[in-house]
Amino acid sequence: MKNLKSRFGIHGGQYIPETLMNAVIELEAAYEKFKHDKDFNDELEKLLNEYAGRPSRLYFAERMTKNLGGAKIYLKREDLNHTGAHKINNVLGQALLAKKMGKTRLIAETGAGQHGVATATAAALMNMECVVFMGEEDTRRQALNVYRMKLLGAEVIPVTTGTATLKDAVSESFREWTRRISDTHYCLGSVMGPHPFPTIVRDFQAVISKEIKAQILEKENRLPDAVIACVGGGSNAIGSFWNFIDDENVRLIGCEAAGRGVETFETAATISTGRVGIFHGMKSYFCQDENGGIAPVYSISAGLDYPGIGPEHAYLHDVGRAEYVPITDEEAVRAFEYLAKTEGIIPAIESAHAVAYAQKIAPQMSKEKIIVITISGRGDKDCASVAKYRGVVIDE
Amino acid sequence: MSKIARAFAGEKVFIPFITCGDPDLDTTEKCVREMVKNGAGIIELGIPFSDPTAEGPVIQAANLRALNGGVTTNKIFDMVKNLRQDVIIPLVFMTYANVVFSYGAEKFLSTCAKIGVDGIILPDLPFEEREEFLPACRKFGVDLISMIAPTSESRIAMISKEAEGFLYIVSSLGVTGTRAEIKTDLAPMIKIVRENTKIPCAIGFGISTPEQARDMAKISDGAIVGSAIIKILAQHGKNSAPYVGDFVRKMKAAMI
Numbered sequence: 001m002k003n004l005k006s007r008f009g010i011h012g013g014q015y016i017p018e019t020l021m022n023a024v025i026e027l028e029a030a031y032e033k034f035k036h037d038k039d040f041n042d043e044l045e046k047l048l049n050e051y052a053g054r055p056s057r058l059y060f061a062e063r064m065t066k067n068l069g070g071a072k073i074y075l076k077r078e079d080l081n082h083t084g085a086h087k088i089n090n091v092l093g094q095a096l097l098a099k100k101m102g103k104t105r106l107i108a109e110t111g112a113g114q115h116g117v118a119t120a121t122a123a124a125l126m127n128m129e130c131v132v133f134m135g136e137e138d139t140r141r142q143a144l145n146v147y148r149m150k151l152l153g154a155e156v157i158p159v160t161t162g163t164a165t166l167k168d169a170v171s172e173s174f175r176e177w178t179r180r181i182s183d184t185h186y187c188l189g190s191v192m193g194p195h196p197f198p199t200i201v202r203d204f205q206a207v208i209s210k211e212i213k214a215q216i217l218e219k220e221n222r223l224p225d226a227v228i229a230c231v232g233g234g235s236n237a238i239g240s241f242w243n244f245i246d247d248e249n250v251r252l253i254g255c256e257a258a259g260r261g262v263e264t265f266e267t268a269a270t271i272s273t274g275r276v277g278i279f280h281g282m283k284s285y286f287c288q289d290e291n292g293g294i295a296p297v298y299s300i301s302a303g304l305d306y307p308g309i310g311p312e313h314a315y316l317h318d319v320g321r322a323e324y325v326p327i328t329d330e331e332a333v334r335a336f337e338y339l340a341k342t343e344g345i346i347p348a349i350e351s352a353h354a355v356a357y358a359q360k361i362a363p364q365m366s367k368e369k370i371i372v373i374t375i376s377g378r379g380d381k382d383c384a385s386v387a388k389y390r391g392v393v394i395d396e
Numbered sequence: 397m398s399k400i401a402r403a404f405a406g407e408k409v410f411i412p413f414i415t416c417g418d419p420d421l422d423t424t425e426k427c428v429r430e431m432v433k434n435g436a437g438i439i440e441l442g443i444p445f446s447d448p449t450a451e452g453p454v455i456q457a458a459n460l461r462a463l464n465g466g467v468t469t470n471k472i473f474d475m476v477k478n479l480r481q482d483v484i485i486p487l488v489f490m491t492y493a494n495v496v497f498s499y500g501a502e503k504f505l506s507t508c509a510k511i512g513v514d515g516i517i518l519p520d521l522p523f524e525e526r527e528e529f530l531p532a533c534r535k536f537g538v539d540l541i542s543m544i545a546p547t548s549e550s551r552i553a554m555i556s557k558e559a560e561g562f563l564y565i566v567s568s569l570g571v572t573g574t575r576a577e578i579k580t581d582l583a584p585m586i587k588i589v590r591e592n593t594k595i596p597c598a599i600g601f602g603i604s605t606p607e608q609a610r611d612m613a614k615i616s617d618g619a620i621v622g623s624a625i626i627k628i629l630a631q632h633g634k635n636s637a638p639y640v641g642d643f644v645r646k647m648k649a650a651m652i
Contacts, residue, residue, distance in 0.1 A: 006524075013528075015493050015520045017450045018555075019545035019566060161456060162447060171449045178450070179570035181547060278493040278520070278528075279447065291468050292498025293446035 006195030085377030113145025190233025194281030205239025417467025430641030452573030606650030
């Protein structure tokens with residue numbers, strides 16, 4: 001009996017050990033029960049507005065627009081949310097749902113640390129236990145976020161298996177969940193993994209495009225011509241796209257991390273270099289070798305350093321509704337510096353991938369056109385690694 | 397009745413697991429022959445995968461050693477061909493869905509049938525996703541072995557009814573690895589299995605001592621042991637075969 005709701009075209013599904021099946025079935029039932037529940041939604045909206053600071057601003061980037069000389073550019077400021085990224089939208093939803101399910105403990109994977117910090121934050125707020133799995137390599141790249149999570153009362157477990165990055169943190173979170181299910185919710189951070197996670201996370205992130213739509217209609221009285229977001233697993237991108245999917249004149253563009261280039265082995269651009277496979281509970285596109293082994297991937301951005309992509313993105317790619325483009329480390333770093341100097345906004349290095357693509361296409365578009373870029377997070381966490389990339393030594 | 401089911405017709409079955417190519421395929425081949433000689437009833441051959449999410453640290457490390465040694469699916473198929481010159485007991489592959497999917501389900505399973513692999517176990521393929529490989533398994537007569545876990549509860553009957561080969565009963569929560577004690581109350585689970593199928597069932601995960609194998613065999617049709625054998629491989633490397641043989645003999649003896 002295939003669960004039809006679990007599919008996006010051929011992608012998605014529930015490729016997980018039997019031990020976890022009742023846990024995801026229970027999660028799906030709880031989500032179905034609460035997603036239209038007025039009290040649940042009121043409580044979540046209150047948290048999003050009063051605690052996380054929503055709605056986030058849709059900011060007209062006037063200097064960037066003038067400088068590029070083409071389309072008008074708006075920035076969706078998810079970086080201004082509490083904890084500094086879009087991750088909090090999903091985490092507050094899932095933590096609240098977990099609480100309703102009677103769970104007392106949250107576990108989470110994290111790459112750049114943003115999702116881990118958001119989960120630790122929600123756990124502190126809701127008085128839940130929290131354990132975050134983070135690749136050892138990433139604990140070094142993002143030491144400050146490790147400290148933040150601990151400050152918030154979470155336990156951070158460095159993962160040393162495999163490439164010791166995001167993919168291994170996800171694997172270890174799944175392993176931990178099979179060990180301890182009854183009191184534990186796996187608060188997955190992106191639109192990936194087994195059903196119902198891709199749907200739940202998308203629904204909680206869809207607030208981004210819901211707001212963009214209302215805000216752009218108010219400011220411009222029309223829809224944008226393009227919405228651009230960075231894609232690792234793809235949660236801020238699907239959140240930015242979701243309410244525009246039926247608006248066929250709105251181009252939806254996801255920017256993948258090309259690392260040192262799609263022609264090298266040091267890349268994390270899944271759509272550009274991967275093929276269909278089955279991993280981490282889902283069928284989707286994955287970077288893999290000829291034997292089906294998951295390939296080690298690379299990006300300067302710990303948050304995009306993942307060998308797969310969420311199944312709904314894989315579907316949107318297959319049907320041609322969204323475009324996925326690779327952006328290199330160098331392009332992202334330049335965009336990081338560009339937005340800082342032009343608008344006084346330091347974007348997360350992940351979000352800088354989206355800024356970089358806007359820099360490419362805006363000049364070729366006429367002045368009447370409108371681009372919305374989702375700035376999924378703030379870049380304070382990335383200053384040290386960008387400085388290192390530029391050969392600047394920072395003394396702490 | 398499939399060849400696997402027939403293996404359970406007599407006494408309790410001991411099912412050892414080995415990761416192919418750890419540290420090389422020569423060693424795997426030698427170990428398999430020792431297992432056969434010392435009373436293994438079925439052998440589980442692990443095809444290594446880069447990210448084995450259902451495995452604990454011991455088998456994860458074995459996967460890594462094997463992959464670093466350059467093993468591939470095709471090389472493992474060749475090894476099985478060699479083994480089949482004299483090994484007649486059922487052989488089953490244990491691997492992850494992407495290894496089969498990437499190879500192509502039809503091509504993978506037709507090769508299994510050709511070289512004499514009787515079943516496959518895919519820990520990341522639950523009942524709901526069986527359709528992914530079931531048609532090809534049926535077409536080429538390879539048993540797709542289902543798993544039942546301590547959390548399966550109401551799912552046990554559903555899974556049992558459709559089971560083929562044997563049922564793999566997961567003894568404990570968590571990933572593979574030796575455990576001092578198996579705490580799950582397995583007897584009630586197995587009762588439901590018996591009510592719903594005639595297919596035999598064997599218990600795996602956490603079994604490492606003859607006493608545990610004996611206890612598990614009492615309530616089921618067999619015991620599956622992986623990590624305890626992989627620990628021998630980790631310690632003795634290319635010289636593991638006699639130690640593995642010795643271990644299998646002791647485990648089997650406890651189950652009679």
